[in-house]
Amino acid sequence: MERRTIGAATLEVGAVGLGCMPMSWAYSGSHRRGEESLRTVHQALDLGMTLLDTADMYGPFTNELLVGRVLKKRRTDAFVSTKVGLLVGEQHIVADGRPGYVKRACDASLRRLQTDVIDLYQLHRADPEVPVEETWGAMAELVGAGKVRALGLCAVGVRGGRQSGARLYDGTVRQLERMQQVFPVSAVEAELSVWSTEALDALLPWCATRGVGFLAAMPLGNGFLTGTLTPGEGFEPDDLRARHPRFTAEMMAENQPIVAGLRRVAHRHGEEVTPAQVALAWVLAQGRHVVPVPGAKQERWVAQNAAAPGLTLTTEDLTELAGLPPAQGSWD
Numbered sequence: 001m002e003r004r005t006i007g008a009a010t011l012e013v014g015a016v017g018l019g020c021m022p023m024s025w026a027y028s029g030s031h032r033r034g035e036e037s038l039r040t041v042h043q044a045l046d047l048g049m050t051l052l053d054t055a056d057m058y059g060p061f062t063n064e065l066l067v068g069r070v071l072k073k074r075r076t077d078a079f080v081s082t083k084v085g086l087l088v089g090e091q092h093i094v095a096d097g098r099p100g101y102v103k104r105a106c107d108a109s110l111r112r113l114q115t116d117v118i119d120l121y122q123l124h125r126a127d128p129e130v131p132v133e134e135t136w137g138a139m140a141e142l143v144g145a146g147k148v149r150a151l152g153l154c155a156v157g158v159r160g161g162r163q164s165g166a167r168l169y170d171g172t173v174r175q176l177e178r179m180q181q182v183f184p185v186s187a188v189e190a191e192l193s194v195w196s197t198e199a200l201d202a203l204l205p206w207c208a209t210r211g212v213g214f215l216a217a218m219p220l221g222n223g224f225l226t227g228t229l230t231p232g233e234g235f236e237p238d239d240l241r242a243r244h245p246r247f248t249a250e251m252m253a254e255n256q257p258i259v260a261g262l263r264r265v266a267h268r269h270g271e272e273v274t275p276a277q278v279a280l281a282w283v284l285a286q287g288r289h290v291v292p293v294p295g296a297k298q299e300r301w302v303a304q305n306a307a308a309p310g311l312t313l314t315t316e317d318l319t320e321l322a323g324l325p326p327a328q329g330s331w332d
Contacts, residue, residue: 001048006213007186017051097127
């Protein structure tokens with residue numbers, strides 16, 4: 001697989017990564033199967049999808065344990081990214097950016113992942129009660145201690161500023177500027193797909209001009225852009241899409257023209273090309289510093305995603321995709 005670099009440290013990863021969260025968290029629990037998930041991670045590594053993206057809160061903790069079972073056997077094949085800063089309670093999630101907590105959490109993640117170093121350690125969310133410089137400084141000390149190779153910020157779910165009329169990620173950019181004064185940011189993870197393009201406005205250019213890698217989360221729109229979801233079919237109660245405004249039957253029907261556009265482009269490239277591969281190829285076309293990280297928990301989807309870098313979109317394709325109707329329905 002094509003390789004891409006993350007940050008000024010020139011950390012190399014496969015052009016498409018693997019989001020491991022669906023194997024343990026946020027999607028239909030009845031579809032989670034441990035042994036199948038393990039095979040899926042191994043398949044991803046076999047195909048050159050070296051970046052494995054996880055977090056301590058996924059499960060919580062069980063996703064890191066799963067990834068750790070693979071890393072124990074194949075550490076040199078993988079680039080592991082995990083996150084810190086969010087605590088999961090019974091009915092809530094809270095941020096914790098205290099330096100002492102960050103250091104303890106890192107040690108716990110290392111144990112679960114069965115490794116002595118984390119390739120990319122991401123701040124999952126800044127704690128409003130702790131200056132981000134303090135949290136980031138503690139994470140920088142982990143780099144100095146040899147427990148972490150590089151640092152990143154996860155901006156998934158950060159959607160402030162809409163009400164004031166500011167661009168969606170302006171607050172994130174200001175936060176990144178503060179963090180850069182303490183220690184270099186190697187990567188930013190945020191949502192980017194053909195139906196969620198807000199990062200193109202300010203966040204992606206910020207990364208490009210500073211040599212910061214961009215990890216595109218949800219590049220397949222939580223599965224919608226694959227064209228495999230049926231409006232009105234419903235989701236299990238523990239699936240995040242069951243409560244998501246864009247995944248009501250009405251909104252899924254309204255947004256079918258987006259999937260139809262992906263299908264038209266796919267058809268031009270051959271019968272075997274899928275809407276999901278076109279969606280990933282679009283993300284890859286947004287810059288050499290961009291690495292899509294689609295979630296998957298089955299080997300067949302990983303194999304399909306791994307083929308996306310081999311699809312080169314034409315100017316006609318990109319023009320058609322740029323002209324697709326905007327997504328209907330709130331994303332918040």
